[in-house]
Amino acid sequence: MAPSVCLQEMIRVIRSARTQGEERGVIQRECAAIRAQFRQADSGGRSHNLAKLLYVHMLGYPAHFGQMECVRMIASPRYSEKRIGYLGAMMLLDEKQDASLLITNSIKNDLSHSSQYIQSLALCTLACMGSAEMCRDLAPEIERLLKASNSYIKKKAALCAVHIVRKIPELGELFTPSAHSLLSDKNHGVLHGAVVLITELCERNPGNLDEFRKAVPELVQIMKGLVTSGYSPEHNVAGISDPFLQVRVLRLLRILGRNNDEASDAMNDLLAQVATNTDSSKTAGSAVLYETVLTIMDIKSESGLRVLAVNILGRFLLNNDRNIRYISMTSLQKIVQTDHTAVQRHRGTIVDCLKDQDASVKRRALELSLALVSAANIRSMMKELLRFLSTCPPELRSHATSGIFNAAERYAPSQRWHIDTILHVLITAGGDVRDETVPNLIQLISVASELHCYTVHKLYRALISDISQQSLVQVACWCIGEYGDLLLKGDCDEIEPMQVTEDDVLDVLETILQSHMSSPTSRGFALTAIMKLSTRITNNIDRIRSVVSIYGSCIDVELQQRAVEYNALFKKYDHMRYLIMSSHTIMGFNSVTCLCVFSAPNVTVYEKGGVNLKLQCDNQTETAITVTFTASNSTQSDITSFTLQAAVPKSVQLQMKAPSGDVIPAQGRGTVTQTILLNNPNKASLKMRVRLSYTSQGTLCQDMVQIDSFPSPAWN
């Protein structure tokens, strides 16, 4: 048998492969050899084989066949084999595999091994991929190791305990007493682990807060020691003594001081000291200063201290280093809700950051700017936000447009301003506006009735220069259809006059219909607009008619259906066309709502005691049908409290409209009508049961009528 190739040799061979295919071939051969050697249980090169497999795994090739080998290696007495076995376990195994349970026993044994390095392998693996069962099994061991004399083991056991608490929060009780005593250790690694453990225990279970608040004096002492100690090469980073530990302690103090006056008092002096004395010229000092500022803002600190903190953040906003600026904005975001006025003071600098080249800084600046918009600054802020929109990176655009619309809706100083803002956004970034906003915008425009002329003119002008932005196209088409007459009149107070002929307008709408850039929804809007214009123009009805009939054979089914029904309106129901097309209602966007009226006879379904109920049926589409009941009264006195209730088969959907009234005048002088909309998607045979209830001559009458056949010629 050939001697096993060691890891470096295999890497060299893989690297010399010139194509992806060649590399794959090499790796397949190596994996086959490795698999064969796993089966051999050859003790010589076992760790090499697993190392090779892990390398191959990193490159993205399947390595699951090594899982059992990891289990075997972990059980080996040799350190080199254990080491690679544990590494393999962390990379290849997870809770979901059965193999992971098999290593529980090995871990348990190794946790009590005489060598601290073997103990540490077990601790590391447990903290990385320990499942809930493994954690439950081994928690007592970990608790024991927390009290070990060896600081190397103690610090690892502390972090392992954190992992256990994350998996099984109830086990936190087990570690609470030891966690507190770890704070008196001198070793920084142990202190660090202890602080992380206590932080986790407090966050998981707020009941622990009282217990650990007793540790605040100790934590303050630790911080004081770090801040005032002289230069110590051991833990020094850029002149700051162990900034990592300082940051952790400050974070824990924040959790303990929150909403608690006593704890906050105890740490006030320390925080002031750190805030004023820390040198922030390097990253390490800045990290500590930020944590201090966030802690000051989150606990119950004195107002003087809070002002100091916000000023520090403001100073950092002006720093040249982009990292610092980014972090300061992240910090300001955290406090903008609670300390709004303080953050407002820095609005100018934040808005300037919108122009920064760095996309991450821009993102933070956008979030913060949107949070700072208020009624007082809406005009100036919107100017900045709109300017930002034109240079905004693509990944932020839809968020920016939504934010702008929200802000505009909340704080718009006037309707005209609001409409202008909407138009500006549609023109600059109409392609990134979320689809749901189009109906909202149409609603807003339709409500601002004095501005219809202005709006339609502006939208028309935007449309003739660019039809690629779908939201703009949709809103513009709707406006042109609705207010086309205002557009054609030519003059408008607020903008220079522009002569728009009927042909011009129809040209634009037809271009949209034919353009490959238009989405199906936009096409629908354009067709509907053309149709609506047929009632607002005089000279080009034929042109409209021919467009509509062309689209009657369009491939897009929605468009075709619309066109066919509009066609029908032209042909059969010209007298209805004005009525339907000139109504100023918002048309349903995704469904065809055009009324296609097929007249049907009016049938009497109920006649009793002078009350006559007639039924008329109109088909909207193949599955939608409008049923109109007309009730009349031939008795001598009025009928009051007239109500109808209707029931239909399960597959049919029913919607009752409001009745015209509930009093039927006597002697046929008037009627009550009730419309019911039905949707019959399965085309089931339509039946209806109607219950009438009314008061006639002082008596309450109730009756039921079953309608088994409907007088509609369309149903087959």
Add this chain to the structure above:
Amino acid sequence: MIKAILIFNNHGKPRLSKFYEHYSEDTEQQIIRETFHLVSKRDENVCNFLEGGMLIDGSDNKLIYRHYATLYFVFCVDSSESELGILDLIQVFVETLDKCFENVCELDLIFHVDKVHNILAEMVMGGMVLETNMNEIITQVDAQNKMEKSEAGIAGAPARAVSAVKNMNLPEMPKNINIGDISIKVPNLPSFK
């Protein structure tokens, strides 16, 4: 909590990938590709923080990265970590590698990825920062390596031969990639060549 630590080169080839949360193999590779795509687009003088991508997507996770010559070191963390602290941690990691490998270069990481894992295991455990003191880390790593070597005995001969070969001046191992190209801001380090 640190969610993942990735090292890859300027072409996106992974040199180290450590995930502290479980993902399938395919997802892991996708994450590596996507992270490379996001990070390689960044200019040289922008900030070291990134938001966006699969690991992030709607959560409060961030990518914190540093670019040294041909390698990107990327840490994906959640909001419980101090961003500037992680930036310093990357620095400590790189300096530790430099001490352990004597003027570390990309080839060292390629051929000794298991050693890099061992060093990392002394710094970050279960997604949490364990030790940040460089000397302490190196002491422990050295002691463990000694343990392994003493166990090896005769069977360790091939490994020792390989390290002898490595120290020979073979033309196929150019040491022209040096992390020391970029000036590192920690004062108490010897100056790089």
